[in-house]
Amino acid sequence: MKHFELPSAMSAYLHTSRLLFESDERASLGTGTGFMLNHHGKAILATNWHVLTGREPLTDEPTGECSAKxxxxxxxxxxxxxxxGMVASAQIPLDLYDEHGKSLWWVHPQKGRAYDVALLPIKAPSDAVFFGYSANEPDDPATLSVTSDVSIVGYPYDLGERMPFAVWTRGTIATDPETDFESDPCFLVDARARPGQSGSPVILHWMPHKPKTARHKLSPAASDPETELLGIYSGRINDQSDLGRVWRRSVIREILAGETRDDYTWD
Structure with a gap:
């Protein structure tokens, strides 16, 4: 098999739908990106709250022309x-609500959907082995600064229908990464991201023999590629800008620790 970079296989192409009234058919509602997390031996799908609901987190208004959930x-x-050394494609169907119409995903234990991040536990075949990220703090995290290069690894438009591996979009950090944007635990990146990339992992990726600038020192070059998860991309701040929001990995860790189901309901 031809070589590929592991993060290309760690993103998931998401396709949301709704069962039509008095029918067995489904209406396609949208696409987006997610990625897999390894959490105490369990597989967790990470994406944005608005990808799973089709709603703006703060207003509950539809994100597009269709109002269906x-x-x-x-x-x-x-x-x-x-x-x-080989990979295989798999389609994992996931319900978003239980039999009572209550959402199944986890949100931030204090801020809920105000942080546009949702984690959905996956019940997958026992023999399915996913390529997943860890949201744990690295032993020696990389030093970030304004203009640091990052990668957004996801599926713009409908590219997930046309190829199995995710697309890498290059971006640069546009705000001081340790300074909160709008008092939320996120920072901005400048990237030519497009619809469908919401929910993508934002990463640093070092190729072999390229030194890594760690927080405290310049680490020697590794013999294998290294990847550090920075956070989750949730789309541009407006349609006229290439500036997009990245929720930090600390938000993901706090959601994993709380395992707090959203109180959002389906109707």
């Missing part, structure tokens, strides 16, 4: 194949 998402992911 999704009740289902299919995560198109890559998993480890039975043949060593």
């Amino acid at each position: 999704p009740d289902h998402v299919v995560a198109n992911v890559l998993i480890q194949a039975s043949v060593p």
Whole structure:
């Protein structure tokens, strides 16, 4: 098999839908990106709250022209194949609400949907081995500054229908990364991101033999690629700007620690 960078296989192409009234057919409502997390041996799908609901988190207004709410998402992911060194495509269907109409995803234990991040536990076949990120703080995290290069790894438009591996979009950090934007735990990146990339992981990725600038020192070059998860991309701040919001990985860790289900309901 041809070589690929591991983060290309760690993002998921998401397709949301809703069951039509008095029908077995589904109406397609939207697409987006998510990524897999490894959490105490469990697989967790990370994405944006607005990707799963089709709503703006603060106003509950529709994000597009359609006002229908999704009740289902299919995560198109890559998993480890039975043949060593190979990957296989898998479609993981996931309900978004329980039998009482209550949402199944986790949100921030204090801020809820105000932080546009949602984590959905996955019930997948026991033999499915996902490529997942860790949201833990690295032992020696990289030093970030304004103009640091980052990668947004996701599926703009409908590219997830046309290729299994995610697309890498290059961006630069546009605000001081340790300074909150609008008093929220996020920072801005300047990137030519497009619809469908909401929910993408934002990462640093070092190729072999390239030194890593860690927080305290210049680390020697590794013999294998290294990746550090910085956070989750949630779209541009407005349609006329290339500036987009990145929720820090600390938000993901706090959601994982709380395991707080959203109180959002489906109707």
